Amino acid sequence: MTLLVADNLHLWRGELHVLRGLSFSVAAGRCLQVTGVNGAGKSTLLRALAGLLPLESGSVHWRGKDTRADHYAFHSELAWLSHGTALKGDLSAPENLRFSAGLRRQFTPADVDAALAHVGFPHSDGRLARQMSAGQQRRVALARVLLLDCALWLLDEPTSNLDTRGQDMFGQILSAHLERGGLAIIATHQALAVPAARLQGLELS
């Protein structure tokens, strides 16, 4: 079942025509990997899909409805992760998750521990986010994506700063998400460890 349809997207950044008539669709259980040289507009595309950037023309439909017309319904099913991890330096990992994911979903402290365990973050770790390494912060941010339990993942370079084990971990949580019928649109150059049947590519030039 095709859930997300992007039709003829055009977007300008200042003088630059970044997205030129881009069209694609993503079905449930599939992952779209966006690639392209630096500056090709991968982040721009993701931000436009999320509704953070206005489109010049074209439309994005989610479950058959225009995402611009009803962005609350669309956003309530969207887990967004960009370069900023949105972690608060003065809060610990569980505190960060409780407040940031807790704005949108109800869960128990056990769910937080489970999500942190999934991303390979030791839950006994009581350190504040500012004392963590960039890779550990990234893992906590991925734990938030898990806790949000959304149908659509929009992730911009989710594996940056992650070591090889972290990349394997990401492959596992992504596969499980697709297995459950979720969608993912991911801008990354690294190979995604998901079955080829579930993967589709989009190269920006």
Add this chain to the structure above:
Amino acid sequence: MTAPTPTAVSPGRAGWLLVLRDLRLGLRRPGEWLQPLVFFLVVTTLFPLATDPQMSRLRDMAPGALWVAALLSSLLALELLFREDGQDGSLEQLAVSGLPLSWLLLAKTCVHWLLTGLPLVLAAPIVATALGAPYAAIPGVLAALLLGSVTLSLIGAVGAGLTLGLRRGGVLLALLVLPLAVPVLIFGARATALAIALEPMAAPMYLLGAIAVLSATLAPLAAAAAVRISLE
């Protein structure tokens, strides 16, 4: 996968969680919100030193000194309102959370007022007394500053949202916010002057109240629009 999960959170609870989070962050970094208070105290205590320390003179100057210091101190604090959340991506998360952004920003503005506006109000009795205001005037001075500081925080949120993406937005922020804040300054100082003279202060208080209600209704919407533009 079926659409909206039944475990979704109500906007009320989301706003409350945001308040709790920002309060906790504020209490872990007292230096940030103490700065505007210290500024307010320093400016108002320097006034009597720099001028003729006659009580009657001081009393005449008190409303102006109090309100200019309060206005500048609230401007100083404004930069803290959204800057960090904008840099670390938290505002982006709020903007795509499926919750009304204006409501979430109102929650943030409330905490900002609790941490930077309320301390000024609480310090006002001491400052007003030091500037020669009679004890009977204190409730009036407090009431005017309470209404005024809430309004300044709300108006400031719009400016803070607009200057979010700028590296050195301080001067622009002041230019944007000051014209909107001038009516608060005028009526606030007038109310304080009447309170110190122990005269009825209802008229300027009504106007202050009207501005407060107007900003509470419109400022969160404008701030949300401003933040969305800054995130582009």
